[in-house]
């Protein structure tokens with residue numbers, strides 16, 4: 001049986017980032033991942049799964065030496081963020097309000113994952129088990145055994161980054177609280193007549209929000225974008241059954257006119273769920289990313305929270321090593337949970353409050369919502385304090 005300091009289960013964006021962050025501290029790390037990712041090619045069409053990567057996440061990806069590769073492949077910076085319900089309550093946030101060059105980047109999940117994998121393949125302290133699948137774990141006093149389909153590994157610490165339906169979490173006996181939201185989301189990749197834009201926007205409609213995320217590159221028509229359509233499960237099911245031509249017409253009728261003409265390239269529907277692990281750490285098992293928390297994607301914060309988990313874990317373990325402590329002891333690992341739980345909960349609750357507020361049918365609530373948006377635009381004091389604070393929080397600063 002091969003022995004490691006850490007076995008990371010799940011080589012998605014968060015698992016791969018945590019493996020690199022721990023290997024940078026000098027630990028021997030194994031990564032177990034079910035699927036081999038297809039290599040990047042600039043002629044591939046855009047991945048449907050894209051993320052709005054915050055400035056804090058960009059700092060982590062820079063520290064992990066992935067950012068140059070991501071920039072060379074495909075990423076789309078945005079400087080402005082527009083939010084509104086009715087046209088007269090339009091609020092625009094700008095990077096100049098927090099003295100940064102941009103507010104973030106829209107990047108395909110695959111591009112982020114592949115850039116991390118490129119670094120992992122070249123790292124002498126990382127061993128990859130891919131394709132292989134976690135079957136079960138056994139915890140003993142001094143070590144744990146990680147049973148895969150093809151082999152068994154020994155570990156001082158098991159990191160569960162195996163996503164929303166984490167097997168590490170259930171094998172460790174960690175429960176969850178959560179629910180399914182009433183709405184689903186449809187992701188639609190489109191060609192736009194408008195060229196690549198520096199704005200991402202979201203309009204709150206009575207049936208759910210619609211969002212525009214610019215993608216990089218120039219198409220025959222103009223540019224590319226990822227659209228998100230939140231609606232009832234029944235409506236999303238109906239949209240899923242449409243041809244691209246029919247969906248194009250539906251988008252034209254439902255989205256605001258500022259989108260301009262589009263061609264649908266690809267589409268997929270996703271259920272919206274909230275899950276929060278009751279503990280992030282139990283004995284020598286630790287959860288990160290969606291394995292620990294799945295959040296409503298309304299403000300595109302899911303993977304950004306996962307990257308904050310990675311940064312916190314790296315800091316906790318680096319400090320323990322510097323103080324000659326046993327970095328894998330539960331007492332040390334609980335510092336990670338202390339650093340992350342309240343922050344994740346705050347973001348999850350903020351998203352739920354936003355979701356509940358905009359799902360509320362009452363016209364009184366609607367007036368209050370639009371009043372709040374208009375106040376942000378019209379009152380100079382609110383403008384400089386509330387707006388820039390909200391913006392810095394959303395950017396992970």
Ligand SMILES: Cc1cc2nc3c(=O)[nH]c(=O)nc-3n(C[C@H](O)[C@H](O)[C@H](O)COP(=O)(O)OP(=O)(O)OC[C@H]3O[C@@H](n4cnc5c(N)ncnc54)[C@H](O)[C@@H]3O)c2cc1C
Nearest residue numbers: 010012013014034051052134163289290300301302303304
């Ligand atoms: C519609 C939608 C839009 C979103 N938009 C955004 C956004 O704009 N910004 C943002 O920050 N977030 C967004 N998110 C959330 C974001 O996609 C997730 O938070 C993120 O993908 C979680 O990453 P992860 O690495 O923790 O988990 P995952 O991406 O789920 O990765 C888990 C990995 O573990 C592997 N695995 C699972 N089980 C096993 C096993 N038994 N053995 C071996 N390997 C295993 C899987 O193959 C996978 O590679 C969105 C989510 C949705 C649904």
